[in-house]
Amino acid sequence: MSITAIVGAQWGDEGKGRIVDYLAQKANLVIRYQGGDNAGHTVINEKGKFALHIVPSGIFNPETMCIVSAGTVVNFDTMAIELDAIHASGVTTDNIFIDLRAHLILPFHKLLDGAEEESRKENWAVGTTKRGIGPCYSDKATRIGIRAGDILDPARLRTRLEMLLPKKNRELEYFGLPHTDIEQVMELCARWKHRFGPNIIDSVPIVRQAVLEKKEILLEGQLGIMRDLDWGIYPYSTSSNPTSGGACSGAGIAPSRIDTVVGVVKAYSSSVGGGPFPTELLDSDGEKLRAVGAEYGATTGRPRRCGWFDAVAANYSCWINGFTDLAITKLDILDSFERIKICIAYRIDDTIVTDLPDTIGQEKAEPIYEEWEGWLCSTAHARTWEDLPIKAQTYVLRLAELVGAPIKFISVGPERDQIIIMDK
Ligand code: IMP
Secondary structure, three states: OOEEEEEEOOOOOOOHHHHHHHHHOOOOEEEEOOEOOOOOEEEEEOOEEEEEOOOOHHHHOOOOEEEEOOOEEEOHHHHHHHHHHHHHOOOOOOOEEEEOOOEEOOHHHHHHHHHHHHOOOOOOOOOOOOOOHHHHHHHHHOOOOOEHHHHHOHHHHHHHHHHHHHHHHHHHHHOOOOOOOHHHHHHHHHHHHHHHHHHEEOOHHHHHHHHHOOOOEEEEOOOOHHHOOOOOOOOOOOOOOOOHHHHHHHHOOOHHHOOEEEEEEEOOEEEOOOOOOOOEOOOHHHHHHHHHOOOEOOOOOOEOEEEOEEHHHHHHHHHHHOOOEEEEEOHHHHOOOOEEEEEEEEEEOOEEEOOOOOHHHHHHOEEEEEEEEOOOOOOOOOOOHHHOOHHHHHHHHHHHHHHOOOEEEEEOOOOOOOEEEOOO
């Protein structure tokens, strides 16, 4: 029995949902530890295909308790839509709980997210999902935000809104947007309380008991380290910490209790949104990765930028997150490539670097590649290491060597069983 954090090791969209869905079949508790409905976890299982945004990927196991924890920001309207869709496919959704410390995304946060993005100078767009994530976390940091627990006490909520709304209305006015009326927010929160009130809990006693009873606990992150507020490509980052450190603070579990940190990497790279992306391919290989890999944002539908695997970024990711295991996803997408490249270093001005620099350095980085022969056959039916062609084995072993963590999972397709589990 163990506590496992599942962490995005690249720019997001690595296939974490798929790994959590697989592991959640045996988990007692799945905790989503940061972010909001900007996430896009695609899960395909016997119930159908689901794009999860805020609901933890453990929802499909009725025996698993799912907690949306203190480190998250929640829009109850999207959560309701998502849960209704899951429920309609015959899955019980009574097993989801929200920590009363989670912050609430209110309608004006979305308006401000869009307006702030519009106001950024050319080439400085973050490419936000416009879900209100940044403005909501800003309110949290300045201690004027509204938390899930506040909606359980209307008098307290009104007082908090009386302090918050004049500030927000000044910001809305600055962008030429309509003011927010306190009664409308009170009504909205009353509706949310009616639907979600019984599910808003203090998660600490439950998590503590589960830890002490040595239950199987999964900590589910959103996005990847390259969009981390502190360690990613600031300012083209999100407003929270997808790293394993963020898992501890977001879920309320001490670092010393975590046994396993699974870094999820795609067998190539993709990024959606602004900022540097050194291995980006603007040629036919990039188009092919996007088409074969169906690389379109699960939340926004935007085409993702695609490129070869960046081992400089992934090795940094392994260091900051402390991966104990690696999950390599979407290996099958490379099945039809004759040559496959891995970025092993950057050239910045006249210097060769293998330590990932900060945003400014990455903006100047030119990738240095090593090249491998493709295996040119389908891996979709591989279920064991031995089923993989030798050239595919060589490629994934090289990735693991460069990243610096042992391979535990290799996924070769979106279905639940299209996965190879490595014993040793
Ligand atoms: P925000 O989190 O919506 O503020 O967006 C900040 C940055 O993170 C933008 O560049 C987004 O494109 C990116 N981002 C947010 N959510 C996701 C996701 O689920 N997958 C990939 N990128 C994301």
